Amino acid sequence: MYAFYSLLVYIFYTVFKKEEESALGGEGPDGATGQNETRHVSMETQSRRRNGHTPSLARRGFDGVIDSGGSSGDSDGLSDEEEDDDCAVEEDPGAVASTPLAAFLSFKQEAEKRRASHALLETGGKGPESPLVAVMSHLLSFLEQYAHLQQLQQQAEQYRLQLQRRRVRHRRQVKALRASYRRRLRDKSSVISTLEEAISQQQSEGDRAASGFQAGLHKLVESLCGLQGERSQLRGELRLLHAQLEQKDQDRHVRAQAFQQQIEELKKHIAEREDELARLRTESGVTDSEKRVLCLSAENESLKQSLTVTQGLLQQLSVLPSQSSCVLLKENETLRSRVQQLESSLQQRGDQLSYLERRSEQSEWQRCEELRRREERLRELQLELDKERSKEPVVKYVTQTVEVESPATLRQLAEAKEHNELLTEKLASQSKKYRQLEEQLRCSDEVSGNLQRKIIAYEVEIEKLRGELLKEIGHLEERKEEAVKAAAECSEQHLQNLQEQFTGLQRRLAALPPTLRSMKTDYASLRSQVRNFSDFYGAAVMEAKKQLTAVISEMSEANKDLLEKYRKEVALRRKYHEQLVELKGNIRVLCRVKPVLKEDQHDEGQMVVVTTDPNNESAVTVLHKGKSRTFELDKVFHPQATQEEVFQEIEPLVTSCIDGYHVCIFAYGQTGSGKTYTMEGTAENPGINQRALKHLFSEIEDRKDMWTYSVTVSSVEIYNEVLRDLLSKDGEKLDIKINPDGTGQLHVPGLRVIDVKSFQHIKKILAKARRNRVTFGTQMNHHSSRSHALLTVTVLGTDLTTGTKTSGKLNLVDLAGSERVWKSGAEGERLKEAQNINRSLLALGDVIQALRGRQTHVPFRNSRLTYLLQDSLGKGNKTAMVVQISSLERNVEETMCSLKFAQRVCKVELGPAARKIETASMCEQI
Numbered sequence: 061m062y063a064f065y066s067l068l069v070y071i072f073y074t075v076f077k078k079e080e081e082s083a084l085g086g087e088g089p090d091g092a093t094g095q096n097e098t099r100h101v102s103m104e105t106q107s108r109r110r111n112g113h114t115p116s117l118a119r120r121g122f123d124g125v126i127d128s129g130g131s132s133g134d135s136d137g138l139s140d141e142e143e144d145d146d147c148a149v150e151e152d153p154g155a156v157a158s159t160p161l162a163a164f165l166s167f168k169q170e171a172e173k174r175r176a177s178h179a180l181l182e183t184g185g186k187g188p189e190s191p192l193v194a195v196m197s198h199l200l201s202f203l204e205q206y207a208h209l210q211q212l213q214q215q216a217e218q219y220r221l222q223l224q225r226r227r228v229r230h231r232r233q234v235k236a237l238r239a240s241y242r243r244r245l246r247d248k249s250s251v252i253s254t255l256e257e258a259i260s261q262q263q264s265e266g267d268r269a270a271s272g273f274q275a276g277l278h279k280l281v282e283s284l285c286g287l288q289g290e291r292s293q294l295r296g297e298l299r300l301l302h303a304q305l306e307q308k309d310q311d312r313h314v315r316a317q318a319f320q321q322q323i324e325e326l327k328k329h330i331a332e333r334e335d336e337l338a339r340l341r342t343e344s345g346v347t348d349s350e351k352r353v354l355c356l357s358a359e360n361e362s363l364k365q366s367l368t369v370t371q372g373l374l375q376q377l378s379v380l381p382s383q384s385s386c387v388l389l390k391e392n393e394t395l396r397s398r399v400q401q402l403e404s405s406l407q408q409r410g411d412q413l414s415y416l417e418r419r420s421e422q423s424e425w426q427r428c429e430e431l432r433r434r435e436e437r438l439r440e441l442q443l444e445l446d447k448e449r450s451k452e453p454v455v456k457y458v459t460q461t462v463e464v465e466s467p468a469t470l471r472q473l474a475e476a477k478e479h480n481e482l483l484t485e486k487l488a489s490q491s492k493k494y495r496q497l498e499e500q501l502r503c504s505d506e507v508s509g510n511l512q513r514k515i516i517a518y519e520v521e522i523e524k525l526r527g528e529l530l531k532e533i534g535h536l537e538e539r540k541e542e543a544v545k546a547a548a549e550c551s552e553q554h555l556q557n558l559q560e561q562f563t564g565l566q567r568r569l570a571a572l573p574p575t576l577r578s579m580k581t582d583y584a585s586l587r588s589q590v591r592n593f594s595d596f597y598g599a600a601v602m603e604a605k606k607q608l609t610a611v612i613s614e615m616s617e618a619n620k621d622l623l624e625k626y627r628k629e630v631a632l633r634r635k636y637h638e639q640l641v642e643l644k645g646n647i648r649v650l651c652r653v654k655p656v657l658k659e660d661q662h663d664e665g666q667m668v669v670v671t672t673d674p675n676n677e678s679a680v681t682v683l684h685k686g687k688s689r690t691f692e693l694d695k696v697f698h699p700q701a702t703q704e705e706v707f708q709e710i711e712p713l714v715t716s717c718i719d720g721y722h723v724c725i726f727a728y729g730q731t732g733s734g735k736t737y738t739m740e741g742t743a744e745n746p747g748i749n750q751r752a753l754k755h756l757f758s759e760i761e762d763r764k765d766m767w768t769y770s771v772t773v774s775s776v777e778i779y780n781e782v783l784r785d786l787l788s789k790d791g792e793k794l795d796i797k798i799n800p801d802g803t804g805q806l807h808v809p810g811l812r813v814i815d816v817k818s819f820q821h822i823k824k825i826l827a828k829a830r831r832n833r834v835t836f837g838t839q840m841n842h843h844s845s846r847s848h849a850l851l852t853v854t855v856l857g858t859d860l861t862t863g864t865k866t867s868g869k870l871n872l873v874d875l876a877g878s879e880r881v882w883k884s885g886a887e888g889e890r891l892k893e894a895q896n897i898n899r900s901l902l903a904l905g906d907v908i909q910a911l912r913g914r915q916t917h918v919p920f921r922n923s924r925l926t927y928l929l930q931d932s933l934g935k936g937n938k939t940a941m942v943v944q945i946s947s948l949e950r951n952v953e954e955t956m957c958s959l960k961f962a963q964r965v966c967k968v969e970l971g972p973a974a975r976k977i978e979t980a981s982m983c984e985q986i
């Protein structure tokens with residue numbers, strides 16, 4: 061109890077120290093240093109929480125924040141993302157529980173619980189509560205308040221953060237609205253432009269003249285306006301031209317009438333002249349008449365010229381409608397100048413006419429005068445005629461002359477008349493052309509009227525579209541205004557809400573400092589109390605430590621004793637077991653489980669079915685066909701067992717070889733199960749062979765003061781039932797024979813036996829034997845040993861004091877792999893090998909069976925292997941078999957076979973081992 065309180069106070073002090081440091085250092089509660097310093101406390105708290113001790117205060121704070129967060133979340137109607145943010149914020153108070161303070165509070169709960177339980181136990185009869193407990197409860201209530209304050213501060217911080225986030229979100233919303241409004245405007249303008257394009261396309265289809273216009277309504281409107289301007293200008297020009305034409309028409313009419321009148325007058329004049337001429341012909345002389353005819357002809361010519369000019373003008377006028385309006389303009393100009401010219405010529409004509417009138421008046425006057433004179437003359441001539449009636453031939457001559465001249469004048473007159481008729485015809489055709497031109501002009505007027513109507517229709521349509529467009533824009537503007545207004549209202553409301561919340565929080569915060577101050581004073585006083593208290597709890601802790609140390613040392617002492625006893629017990633058990641085995645002469649059977657290697661993991665069926673029991677070193681369990689079967693052997697090595705561990709188990713047998721025993725150690729198992737690895741090992745991690753010889757030499761070295769030893773080594777392999785020397789160069793075939801020395805022991809004539817002096821020497825020999833061994837790759841093992849390899853070490857010892865001789869033999873056998881022919885993929889030569897291997901292993905099994913059944917006949921000779929091992933497998937020998945097994949499911953059948961065989965071997969009793977010893981005088985067997 062005392063120790064518990066001491067511990068509690070220590071934790072409390074640590075927590076306070078940390079809080080103080082963080083406050084001074086300005087680090088937040090999440091500071092990395094703080095975390096590091098309090099990690100052990102937090103971990104302890106978490107573990108307690110896992111056991112159901114959730115601090116009530118922390119949970120309360122967490123719930124409170126969730127409630128407030130939840131209500132605000134509902135009222136805000138935030139998006140999922142925002143709600144996620146809120147959740148993230150809500151989780152923070154949960155973190156409070158993991159602070160040292162919360163951890164400490166959990167202690168408080170426990171303390172309260174314990175107090176309650178104590179109160180129940182100590183039913184009233186006890187004295188008042190200890191001062192330490194009172195101080196602690198006071199302290200804890202303060203801490204509770206302090207924690208509450210921290211939570212409130214955190215809440216305020218969270219609210220501030222929320223407010224900031226919402227402001228940012230509001231700004232983003234406004235931005236997004238603006239952007240969407242702009243986007244919509246852009247969309248509308250693109251719709252308008254597409255409309256304009258469509259209109260322009262229609263326009264271009266309908267109006268050939270507008271084919272060159274640019275797409276776009278504005279341009280169209282502009283061009284239409286331009287066209288309108290041009291049209292009105294053209295209209296004006298046309299009107300002007302019309303007026304001019306009318307004017308010219310009138311002029312032409314007037315002129316034609318004038319010409320007509322002139323012609324009429326001229327005709328009249330001609331008629332008059334003709335009359336006059338006729339009259340003159342009849343009445344007077346020729347000379348004046350001729351002059352007048354000449355004069356009239358000249359006038360006639362000038363009239364003809366003016367007529368030609370008028371005709372030319374008329375022709376030009378007929379060309380006018382077919383020309384374009386711009387050409388018309390130019391023509392108009394030229395026409396104006398022409399009209400001016402015509403006016404001037406008309407003026408001239410007028411002048412000429414007045415001149416002619418004057419002259420006509422003059423000539424009339426002259427003619428009257430002449431007539432008067434002629435009348436007078438006629439009278440005179442009448443008178444003379446009367447007188448000259450008698451002079452008839454002279455008159456006749458004159459008449460003839462008149463008659464002679466008169467036909468020429470008549471011809472001229474006829475020609476003039478003809479010419480006149482021609483001119484009249486031309487005039488008629490010109491009038492016709494004029495009418496046609498008028499018709500054309502009317503047609504063009506109609507066309508221009510149609511065009512005008514079309515333009516007006518287009519204008520109306522454009523106006524309509526413009527109106528619609530403006531209406532749409534107005535509509536959009538209204539909607540935008542509404543949206544912006546709504547968003548602004550919403551955000552304002554939001555802001556107002558948040559501000560209200562913020563103000564509430566600020567109010568609450570403002571109310572907090574006095575409480576905080578009072579708490580701080582409480583805290584300071586408590587701290588001082590705690591500081592004084594530190595000496596007290598320091599002593600308590602020391603005391604508790606001492607007690608603990610004492611208890612621990614006591615316990616460790618007891619443990620040591622127990623361990624020692626246990627070890628002794630195990631060693632004793634082992635010794636007894638070994639003695640029993642030795643007495644019985646059993647073959648020791650060891651089992652080694654091959655670890656699952658990388659190369660095995662790529663294959664299928666890699667489930668592990670073999671398990672070893674760490675508490676029982678002699679049991680191995682195999683899961684076979686859904687059933688698990690346990691095999692009891694002398695020793696089971698788990699997959700991680702080292703080469704050294706395996707050798708440790710064999711070592712006594714090796715040592716006994718020096719003492720003069722025949723020992724046989726052989727590895728048995730399916731191909732690829734690790735036989736060669738166990739017996740030979742690798743260069744870096746040698747197996748039993750090397751280790752055994754090393755041990756032999758070290759033992760010999762140890763005994764060199766009392767014993768002298770000679771070690772010889774030979775190595776053979778049995779491949780396809782043929783014995784081969786692994787140490788000779790040519791690998792000659794050998795045979796097994798009975799030794800002719802009469803001992804009855806087997807011997808192999810021609811076998812190379814090498815004297816070995818040192819371990820280094822033996823290493824080379826072993827390497828040579830390994831090289832010479834037959835290996836091939838099979839589906840089961842890439843370097844499968846296809847033969848049984850036998851390393852025989854003979855140790856002959858001589859006791860230096862007594863001269864006693866010992867002859868020990870160590871047979872180290874690496875059997876070829878037992879395998880299923882179909883599984884190893886053997887064919888041809890490999891099949892033959894496999895069959896031989898299996899046959900010799902079967903023979904080994906038969907030998908084991910016979911030995912086990914204590915049969916009188918043991919079939920050693922059934923195979924070369926058993927024949928060769930006869931020495932070591934027979935009675936009085938020490939034999940150990942290492943059964944190699946694979947732990948993978950795909951090899952479970954072979955594993956079962958090997959273990960069954962091992963179990964059979966286990967039960968073989970060879971009888972007590974016999975030492976091969978020879979005293980100086982006699983040969984005896986003990």
Ligand SMILES: Nc1ncnc2c1ncn2[C@@H]1O[C@H](COP(=O)(O)OP(=O)(O)OP(=O)(O)O)[C@@H](O)[C@H]1O
Pocket residue numbers: 653654655657699729730731732733734735736737738841843844845846875876877878944
């Ligand atoms: N305990 C082990 N630790 C590591 N590797 C092992 C172990 N046992 C066997 N191996 C490896 O497994 C492979 C096959 O072993 P090994 O050649 O010794 O089998 P084997 O029983 O002699 O086969 P075979 O009968 O075909 O000659 C070798 O590469 C070997 O290094």
